[in-house]
Amino acid sequence: EPEVTQTPSHQVTQMGQEVILRCVPISNHLYFYWYRQILGQKVEFLVSFYNNEISEKSEIFDDQFSVERPDGSNFTLKIRSTKLEDSAMYFCASSVLAGYQETQYFGPGTRLLVL
């Protein structure tokens, strides 16, 4: 069964460094998403992406964050200058469409630790 994959599974970085988290969505999906989950807290929506542009973003997704689909398969989340509070599990998701009956399929996540 097709699945969303994410790399790396774990990343440790120093505060102020840039990180890029990578995702490969399911191949026929058109909508892509990033979520994060700070340890012990709720899963939070960051951004959705369609047709090579951001279609929706939350208040968390500030200028430090950016997303890109550099080729036909990868979907990336970049954090320009990481802060301690960026430490979280980051989930990528994809869906075929964005209709009300569409299920979002989630990847296994990347655990980011900022020191």
Next chain:
Amino acid sequence: KQEVTQIPAALSVPEGENLVLNCSFTDSAIYNLQWFRQDPGKGLTSLLLIQSSQREQTSGRLNASLDKSSGRSTLYIAASQPGDSATYLCAVRGSGGYQKVTFGTGTKLQVIP
């Protein structure tokens, strides 16, 4: 702003018991509601999705209901098994963003053999 709450936060039951997990949301203008399962250190697995026009969905031993007007959903698990042990999350879509999904805090379920 949509708020999603799940009760109880944790639940421990003996194997074979039927159980109900609850989810409530503050804004009834939703597109759909989805139940997920999260295993420790893992991603989210979609269990059931209920469209806003539907009242319930069933998959195997799982049955999810939706009462949009009262802002509630329940996930019923029949004949629980130790493999059902996980955190169950409910998430609503819409209201504050067409594609934005708002998650609840989750119910951590432990099924004791």
